[in-house]
Amino acid sequence: MPAESTTPRRLRRLLAFTASAAMSALVAMGAAAPAAAASAAAGVVPGDLGVVGVVAPAARNGSGLTPEATEDGVRVSVAPAGATAVAAGAGIDVVVEVVNRTGEALGAGTIALDVATSALSDAADVDAWSTGDSAERPEARRVAERASASLAAGAATTLTFTIPPDATGESWPAVGVAASLEIDGDTVAASTSVLANSRLPAADPVGLALAYPLTTPPIEEGLIPAERLEAWTAPTGALTRQLEAVSSAAVAIGVDPRIPASIRVLGSSAPQTAVEWLAELERMPNEVFPLAYADADLAAQAQAGLDAPLEPLGFDDAIDPADFTEGGEEDGATASPGRIPDAEALLDWTFTRTDIAWPADDTVASGDLDVFAAGGLTTAILSPGNVEPVEDAVSAGATIDGRAAVVADARVTPALRRAADAASDTEWRAATSRVLAELALAADEGVSTVLGTFGRSGGDGSDRVAATLSALASTPWSQPATLVDTVGAPPVERTLVSTSESQQRLDNVGRMLTAEQAVADFSDVLVDPSVLTAPTRRDLLALLSTGWIPQPTEWTAAVGRWLVDRRAITDAVSVVSSSTVLVVASETGIPITILNALPYPVEVVVSVAPSNGRLIVEDSVDVTVEPETRSTVSVPVAAGVGSGEVNLEVSLASPDGTPIGDAVIVPANVQADWEGVGAAVLAAIAVAVFAIGVLRSVRRRRRDRGAGATGAADAGAAGPAETGAAGPDAEPESRVAFDTAAPEPTETTEERPNG
Known part of the structure; x- marks a missing residue:
C-alpha cells in the first residue's frame, strides 16, 4: 500500500478526535465569502438568454464576466432552429424555449416574437438591443404570436416560429430577435438574441485564440486519490469528457500539474484508465501550458503577502517503492519501472510555454503581476473585468504596468462560456450564434486577434465544449490563432482595474499560511521533515484551488478542517x-x-x-x-x-x-537540607550503637575476670588441707604446674544488632 494511504491515514486517525470542536469556531471565523467574489469566479454573464433588463458589456474589452442573476424563475430563450447562424433576407426558422424553474405550475399565456427593424451593425447596436435600453434600442417589429399551454413546475416547452423574409435585410451583419411570455397581460419573462448573418462573411477573418483549463472539481487532497482518478478517467468521467472535448481542437490547454503527478506517483498501482488517459493527453497536438499546482489561486497568494506563488515541496512521502519494482510495464507517460521518481520526474511535461499565469476572473490587484513574475510567470491571462475598457477595437496582447498580458475579449468570452454551460440545445444555439455575431463584428472593425477563455468548470458542461469548438472551427468570420501568437503580437498599453479578493477570503488564506509555517518549524524534530511539510504544502495548494471560489461555504468548512489537523500535528x-x-x-x-x-x-x-x-x-x-x-x-x-x-x-x-x-x-x-540532617542523625545512631556495644563488652569482661579471681582465691584457701602431707618443703614447680594448667578466663562477647 502506498505511503500516502498508510502514514497520512494514521495521522488522520490521530487528529480526527479534535476536529469537531475546532471546526465550529473556524467556520464562524471565516464565514461565507461575499456573493460577488463567487460570482466573479463563475465567469458566466446574462444577456440575451436571461431576464430582460440585465446589462451586457458596452465596450469590447470591458467588464463582462458577471454571473446569471438567478437560476430560478421562468426563463425564455430564442435561437435559430437547428443552426448557429441564419441567412438574413430569407425566411428564418427560430425556436423559443420556455423553462419553468419555479415551484409552481405556470398558467397558459402567449409567446410573442419580435425582430429588430434595422441591422445590428456594431457593438453599440448589439448592446442596446440586448440590454433593452429604450433610448438607444433599435425599433422592433412583432412578427408572430402563439398561445402557450400551462407548464408544470420544472417543465419546459419549445415553439417554432418563422421570421418572414421581409423582416430582415440580406446585408445586415447581425439580426436582433426577442421573445417574451405574457400571461394575463403581464410579461412574465423575456430574452433577446443576436443572430449572425451567414450571407455576409468577413473579408479579413479575426484571429481567434482560445484557452481551456483542464482541471478537476475542487477537493481537499493535494494528490488525487486513486479511486477518484479511476472515476474521473472512466469513459464518462469528468477528465475523460474534458480531454475528448478539446483534443486536437484549436484551443490551448492549461493543465493542472496535480493530475499527472497524482497518476505517476501511484506507479504500477495507478488505475489503468488513468494511465491511458495520461498517455492520451501526452499524444495531443494542442498547445499546453501549466496552471498553478492544483490550480491554486495566484492572486490570493500575492495579496496574502507572498513574494512568489507556492509550489509543491516533494512527493517522497506518498511513494510506495513496491509500486516501482523491476518488471512493471513502462509507459512514456509514467515513471520507468525500477526507478523511484523524484518531484521533477513526477511534474515533468513537454509544455509549449511555462511562463503563463492564469489567475481567476477579476481577482488581480495592483502589484500582483510582479509577484507572478517573481515565480517565473511573466505573462498573465486576464479577464476583461480586470482591465479598463477601451472604445476602439484592440487585439488581445497587452502591456500592463510594464508586464506582458493577454486580455480575454469582453464580448466573445461571456457568450463562449454561456455556450459551454448551456443547459439545452436552444440555449446553446443562442449563445453560439452570439459568439459568431461578435466575431463577425470584430472582423468588420479590423481586430486582428481576440482571446476567448472557458470557465474553470472542472468538467461540468464539457459536453457542450466540443460542439462549441466545432462550430467555431467552421465559421467564416474567424480563423484559429495560437496563444503563443497572441502573446507574441505587438502589445497595446492597457490599465489594470485593481480588484482585490474579499478580506474574509484573504484572512483565511493568511491563517493557512501561518499554520503551514508552524508545521514547517515543528517538523525540525523529525529526521526527515518532508514527511510533514510536503503533504501540508500539497493540501494547502488544493484548498487554494480556484474551483473553491464559487463555493465559499464549502471552502470555509474545508479550511477549518485543515487548520484543526495542522494544529493537532504541532501539538502531537x-x-x-x-x-x-x-x-x-x-x-x-x-x-x-x-x-x-x-x-x-x-x-x-x-x-x-x-x-x-x-x-x-x-x-x-x-x-x-x-x-x-x-x-x-x-x-x-x-x-x-x-x-x-x-x-x-x-x-x-x-x-x-x-x-x-x-x-x-x-x-x-x-x-x-534533609540530606545533611539525615546523615548526622545516622552517624549519631551508629556512634551510639558502637559505644553501647563497647561498654557492654568491657563490663562483661570485668565481670568475668572478677568471677575468675574469686574462684582462684577459694582454691588457694583449700590447698593446704588437701596437701597437708606435703608441708612447707614441697617443690614450687607443683604450683607452677598448677598455674600453668589452670585455664585463662574466656572473654565472651555477645553480638547484637546495632541499636
Whole structure:
C-alpha cells in the first residue's frame, strides 16, 4: 500500500478526535465569502438568454464576466432552429424555449416574437438591443404570436416560429430577435438574441485564440486519490469528457500539474484508465501550458503577502517503492519501472510555454503581476473585468504596468462560456450564434486577434465544449490563432482595474499560511521533515484551488478542517503534566515524560527553567522518542539556597532550537537540607550503637575476670588441707604446674544488632 494511504491515514486517525470542536469556531471565523467574489469566479454573464433588463458589456474589452442573476424563475430563450447562424433576407426558422424553474405550475399565456427593424451593425447596436435600453434600442417589429399551454413546475416547452423574409435585410451583419411570455397581460419573462448573418462573411477573418483549463472539481487532497482518478478517467468521467472535448481542437490547454503527478506517483498501482488517459493527453497536438499546482489561486497568494506563488515541496512521502519494482510495464507517460521518481520526474511535461499565469476572473490587484513574475510567470491571462475598457477595437496582447498580458475579449468570452454551460440545445444555439455575431463584428472593425477563455468548470458542461469548438472551427468570420501568437503580437498599453479578493477570503488564506509555517518549524524534530511539510504544502495548494471560489461555504468548512489537523500535528509532541516532585538531595534528576503521538520518531531537547534559586538546572537533555509512545527522561538539577516550593517550566525544542509546543509547569518541593540532617542523625545512631556495644563488652569482661579471681582465691584457701602431707618443703614447680594448667578466663562477647 502506498505511503500516502498508510502514514497520512494514521495521522488522520490521530487528529480526527479534535476536529469537531475546532471546526465550529473556524467556520464562524471565516464565514461565507461575499456573493460577488463567487460570482466573479463563475465567469458566466446574462444577456440575451436571461431576464430582460440585465446589462451586457458596452465596450469590447470591458467588464463582462458577471454571473446569471438567478437560476430560478421562468426563463425564455430564442435561437435559430437547428443552426448557429441564419441567412438574413430569407425566411428564418427560430425556436423559443420556455423553462419553468419555479415551484409552481405556470398558467397558459402567449409567446410573442419580435425582430429588430434595422441591422445590428456594431457593438453599440448589439448592446442596446440586448440590454433593452429604450433610448438607444433599435425599433422592433412583432412578427408572430402563439398561445402557450400551462407548464408544470420544472417543465419546459419549445415553439417554432418563422421570421418572414421581409423582416430582415440580406446585408445586415447581425439580426436582433426577442421573445417574451405574457400571461394575463403581464410579461412574465423575456430574452433577446443576436443572430449572425451567414450571407455576409468577413473579408479579413479575426484571429481567434482560445484557452481551456483542464482541471478537476475542487477537493481537499493535494494528490488525487486513486479511486477518484479511476472515476474521473472512466469513459464518462469528468477528465475523460474534458480531454475528448478539446483534443486536437484549436484551443490551448492549461493543465493542472496535480493530475499527472497524482497518476505517476501511484506507479504500477495507478488505475489503468488513468494511465491511458495520461498517455492520451501526452499524444495531443494542442498547445499546453501549466496552471498553478492544483490550480491554486495566484492572486490570493500575492495579496496574502507572498513574494512568489507556492509550489509543491516533494512527493517522497506518498511513494510506495513496491509500486516501482523491476518488471512493471513502462509507459512514456509514467515513471520507468525500477526507478523511484523524484518531484521533477513526477511534474515533468513537454509544455509549449511555462511562463503563463492564469489567475481567476477579476481577482488581480495592483502589484500582483510582479509577484507572478517573481515565480517565473511573466505573462498573465486576464479577464476583461480586470482591465479598463477601451472604445476602439484592440487585439488581445497587452502591456500592463510594464508586464506582458493577454486580455480575454469582453464580448466573445461571456457568450463562449454561456455556450459551454448551456443547459439545452436552444440555449446553446443562442449563445453560439452570439459568439459568431461578435466575431463577425470584430472582423468588420479590423481586430486582428481576440482571446476567448472557458470557465474553470472542472468538467461540468464539457459536453457542450466540443460542439462549441466545432462550430467555431467552421465559421467564416474567424480563423484559429495560437496563444503563443497572441502573446507574441505587438502589445497595446492597457490599465489594470485593481480588484482585490474579499478580506474574509484573504484572512483565511493568511491563517493557512501561518499554520503551514508552524508545521514547517515543528517538523525540525523529525529526521526527515518532508514527511510533514510536503503533504501540508500539497493540501494547502488544493484548498487554494480556484474551483473553491464559487463555493465559499464549502471552502470555509474545508479550511477549518485543515487548520484543526495542522494544529493537532504541532501539538502531537508535548510534555505530559506531572504532580509535585519532591527534591530531598542536593543533586538529583527531575523525571520529565514526553509524549510523541506521531507515527515517526522525534528528537527533542528538554529544558527546565526554575522559578527561583532553590533549584539550579545543570543542563538541557536531548531525547529521542519512538513513534506513538511516551518516554521519561531525567533532567539533572542541583539544590540552591534554602528549601520551599519551586515551579519548573519545562519546554521542548527541536535540535536547532525551534520551540515545540507550549511550556508545562511542574511544581517541585525542595527539602535538600534533609540530606545533611539525615546523615548526622545516622552517624549519631551508629556512634551510639558502637559505644553501647563497647561498654557492654568491657563490663562483661570485668565481670568475668572478677568471677575468675574469686574462684582462684577459694582454691588457694583449700590447698593446704588437701596437701597437708606435703608441708612447707614441697617443690614450687607443683604450683607452677598448677598455674600453668589452670585455664585463662574466656572473654565472651555477645553480638547484637546495632541499636
